[in-house]
Amino acid sequence: KPRFLLTGLVKCGCCGGGFSTIGKDRFGCSNSRNKGTSVCDNRVSRLNPEAEWIVKDVPELRIVDDELWQAVRARQGVIAEKFANVTEAVRAHHRKNRLNGARRPKSLLSGLVFCGCCGGPYSLRGADRFACSNHIGKGTCTNSRGITREELETRVLAGLKDRMMSPQIAAEAMRAHAEETNRLNRERRSNGDA
Numbered sequence: 001k002p003r004f005l006l007t008g009l010v011k012c013g014c015c016g017g018g019f020s021t022i023g024k025d026r027f028g029c030s031n032s033r034n035k036g037t038s039v040c041d042n043r044v045s046r047l048n049p050e051a052e053w054i055v056k057d058v059p060e061l062r063i064v065d066d067e068l069w070q071a072v073r074a075r076q077g078v079i080a081e082k083f084a085n086v087t088e089a090v091r092a093h094h095r096k097n098r099l100n101g102a103r104r105p106k107s108l109l110s111g112l113v114f115c116g117c118c119g120g121p122y123s124l125r126g127a128d129r130f131a132c133s134n135h136i137g138k139g140t141c142t143n144s145r146g147i148t149r150e151e152l153e154t155r156v157l158a159g160l161k162d163r164m165m166s167p168q169i170a171a172e173a174m175r176a177h178a179e180e181t182n183r184l185n186r187e188r189r190s191n192g193d194a
Helices: 002-007 066-082 084-096 098-102 133-138 149-164 167-193
Strands: 014-017 054-057 122-125 129-132 146-148
Touching: 066 084, 122 133, 129 133, 129 149, 146 149, 149 167
Parallel strands: none
Antiparallel strands: 014 054, 122 129, 129 146
């Protein structure tokens, strides 16, 4: 993970850690032939208690010098303090809305395509084909036409490129984004000062 790359022990010339790969998966093998047995070699990494970690200075593995390392850690601390309330607000939002974080669209356009006849949702039907959900599921729509996911995405992205990326529209979008960002920043500052 990027965070580990920035804060890993090896970067500052230390070697060690707390992972043990000794144990087997407690649920046994996922292979149906060996299910519930320990014949398979499915190893699971588990974090050992910090008291059991072995950490040793290994200067030859150092990637950055100690002065720079300490400066980076101090800067990370300052940034963490400065944005602590933002970080906590984001975490609180995600704690309240766990289902939204767990649900991911199946494709680029999932939930964004609608039938031209009945207005119902177009969704993936079969392996890679969009079709009207009302026609398939309820039979209330006469639109029996479908389109492959690849063809639909190609058409939509080409349309976005042709219509949305003209210099005038791009400039307007950037201006609107800057305006909204400034408005949100002013609002956040006024709420923080109150």
